[in-house]
Each structure stands twice: as structure tokens, then as C-alpha cells.
Amino acid sequence: MKIQKAFTSTDVHVAGEAFRIIKDAPFIYYQSLPQLDEEFPQIYADMIKLLLNEPRGFAGLNGCLVVPPYSREADAAVVFFTHEGTVPFQYGGAVAVITALLECGHLPQKKSNEYKLETVIGVISVRAMVENDEVISVELISETCQTVQTNIPYKNTHYTLVQADQLYAIFKKSDVSFELRMEDLAEVQKWGHEVNKGLNSDRSIKEAVLMDDSFFPNGRIKTITFRKDNFIVRSPGFGTTAACYTSLLADREFSMNQPFKNESIFNSFITVQLANQSEIGYQYSLTSRGFITGMQTFVLDPTDPLAAGFLLK
Missing domain, CATH: 3.10.310.10 (Diaminopimelate Epimerase; Chain A, domain 1)
Known part of the structure; x- marks a missing residue:
């Protein structure tokens, strides 16, 4: 087998919803997270298909690309994406990302339990409770409803x-x-x-x-x-x-x-x-928990006839 591309991921489910977290996408130059979000569907179109489509993924799988933050107040920056392209924000994705970063040692635990994720809609605060190096709950505040x-x-x-x-x-x-x-x-x-x-x-x-x-x-x-x-x-x-x-x-x-x-x-x-x-409405505290389901390396053989994958719904 020849390897043309390789990606590693951490897979997390949050109350049953699956997220694939990517930290090693191909390097590109961008000046801001909104610019990356705007160019993401075109630049990473092949990556989206490879990682989310079957036979490696499935129709309900969501993607999260984690990159270093631009904002000094943020701990990490995230671009959320689905099979159709990027989405501004995913509550479940935020839970999944914080869970993976803390449990895999990519983010140091804070005594305050408060963490900030930079997204295309701004910096989002989350509260993650950790016991014995395991994230047992993540709390976010909703938009006004x-x-x-x-x-x-x-x-x-x-x-x-x-x-x-x-x-x-x-x-x-x-x-x-x-x-x-x-x-x-x-x-x-x-x-x-x-x-x-x-x-x-x-x-x-x-x-x-x-x-x-x-x-x-x-x-x-x-x-x-x-x-x-x-x-x-x-x-x-x-x-x-x-x-x-x-x-x-x-x-x-x-x-x-x-x-x-x-x-x-x-x-x-x-x-x-x-x-x-x-x-004007109500805001809620929403709490759930993420569970790491796997750490995987996905590869693309240049002779694979299903490089772009497929979706069965």
C-alpha cells in the first residue's frame, strides 16, 4: 500500500453524537480564524470527504479542527465542520474538544475549571469538571432563546x-x-x-x-x-x-x-x-459529558477508488 495522505484523530461522543477531532491538518497560511473558516471548505474539501464520509465515517459524524488560538484569552481555537462545510459553532463539539484536550494532556488543567475556546463567532467560555484526570462534565451557557x-x-x-x-x-x-x-x-x-x-x-x-x-x-x-x-x-x-x-x-x-x-x-x-x-428571552446552562471512543490514523491510498467516500442515509 502506498500512502498519499495521513491524518490522526481523536473521536469523542457527547450524549451519543459523534465528533472527530483533528489536530494535524495540512499547513496553510491564514491571518485570522474567520479567514480560515471562510477558506476551509475549499482548501480542505478532500480532507472533509476523507474523514467524514463512509467508509471511514458516516452521515452523522461531525468534525472539529483544533488550531492554536489567535486571541490571547483563548486556550485553543476550533473550526467546526460537517459534510457540507463549516458551521459557526457546535455546543457538542465544544464539549468534545475540551474533553479530548484535557484527557489527552494537550491542555493543562486549571484550578478554576474555566476554559476558553476561540471560534468564528468569538471566544466561548466552558466549565469543565475533572476528577482523577477524567472530564466528568462540561457546562456551557446557551445563546438567548x-x-x-x-x-x-x-x-x-x-x-x-x-x-x-x-x-x-x-x-x-x-x-x-x-x-x-x-x-x-x-x-x-x-x-x-x-x-x-x-x-x-x-x-x-x-x-x-x-x-x-x-x-x-x-x-x-x-x-x-x-x-x-x-x-x-x-x-x-x-x-x-x-x-x-x-x-x-x-x-x-x-x-x-x-x-x-x-x-x-x-x-x-x-x-x-x-x-x-x-x-428578549432566556439563557440556559447546558451540561453534558464527552467520552473518547478512539484514537485513529486514517490514510489515503492513491489507488483507492473510494477516495472521496460516499454517504448512505
Whole structure:
């Protein structure tokens, strides 16, 4: 076998969502992180396909390129990317990166437990709790979230629009006949496809969420989130969690001084607590945990007919 390219990665899952962290991408010159973010999809197009597409990756895999920071206050800089190109920020990606940097010894542990990641949208603060050299939790503060519109009719049901990190259409599980569990996954997927088809004309809506709030008296909800390409988000979703609790605050009065949870259909969870309330909306403290799943070296044989990979959805 001949080797044309080689990349090493640290793979981390955060509440079930997978991230591939790269620290040794080919060197290029750039004057700022926004410039790198802008040029990334063209310069690293082959790397994105090689590392995220099958047979080395899969449709739900996310990428994180870690580089030295430009800002003096930051501990590291990160460019987040998917199969389609870069994205401004990923909450789960931030959890994954801090977990990998601390547990692999690339970032010294601080007594304050406070760390800063430079991203294209600015420097983001995270709080990582470490015990016995293992990151046991990572906390971030969400963007301001607000309810845009409630009780929007859709066929025999209705939904709520909430602006969080993006615009979500939130539906109630009480309006469907199946349960949010792995055993009913076929029906769940069918529902998601039909809803996405019905919402297709509104391009501002980025993801549809089905929320089961019947467990709310016990301090938790269950959700499942569909992207516009009908792919199911593999975690409860940080943005989803903030959006759903914003919709619940619009529906009823309750105190969020204590932590609540958002669970996935496979029982992973994200913890949420109200951090700030203002006239324009709500901010939340979102807490989860990352787990390193592997450290790998990927190579490209120049004779490989599947160099660009493929995706099955």
C-alpha cells in the first residue's frame, strides 16, 4: 500500500453524537480564524470527504479542527465542520474538544475549571469538571432563546416556533400515537419524513422536534430532532434542549432554579438550568459529558477508488 495522505484523530461522543477531532491538518497560511473558516471548505474539501464520509465515517459524524488560538484569552481555537462545510459553532463539539484536550494532556488543567475556546463567532467560555484526570462534565451557557410563535396549525396538530441557536419547530408527542423509544423507531422516522416534507416550504425552519413532556413533573422531557435532510440528530441536542424548555416556559409557569433533563430515545441526556431571563428571552446552562471512543490514523491510498467516500442515509 502506498500512502498519499495521513491524518490522526481523536473521536469523542457527547450524549451519543459523534465528533472527530483533528489536530494535524495540512499547513496553510491564514491571518485570522474567520479567514480560515471562510477558506476551509475549499482548501480542505478532500480532507472533509476523507474523514467524514463512509467508509471511514458516516452521515452523522461531525468534525472539529483544533488550531492554536489567535486571541490571547483563548486556550485553543476550533473550526467546526460537517459534510457540507463549516458551521459557526457546535455546543457538542465544544464539549468534545475540551474533553479530548484535557484527557489527552494537550491542555493543562486549571484550578478554576474555566476554559476558553476561540471560534468564528468569538471566544466561548466552558466549565469543565475533572476528577482523577477524567472530564466528568462540561457546562456551557446557551445563546438567548425566545418563542417566535405558538399554536401554528399543521394538519391535525400544531407546533411552536422557537429561536435558539437556530429556528426549531416543536411538536408535542401527545398528538401522535407512537412512543419515543427505539422499538417505535420506524414510526418515528416516518413521522419525521412527513413533517419535514410539510415544512419544506419554510426554509427558515432548520430542524423539527418531537417533544414528550409527560415526564415533566419528574424533571425531564424526551425529544427527538430531525434535520432538514431527514437525518435524526444522535443526541438530545443542546439547541433542542434550550428550545424545548423555552417553549415550556411559554406554556406554563414553573421555576427552573433546579436542573432539568432532556433525554434521547436511547436514554442519553443533557442537563439544563435557567441561567438568565430578560425581556428578549432566556439563557440556559447546558451540561453534558464527552467520552473518547478512539484514537485513529486514517490514510489515503492513491489507488483507492473510494477516495472521496460516499454517504448512505
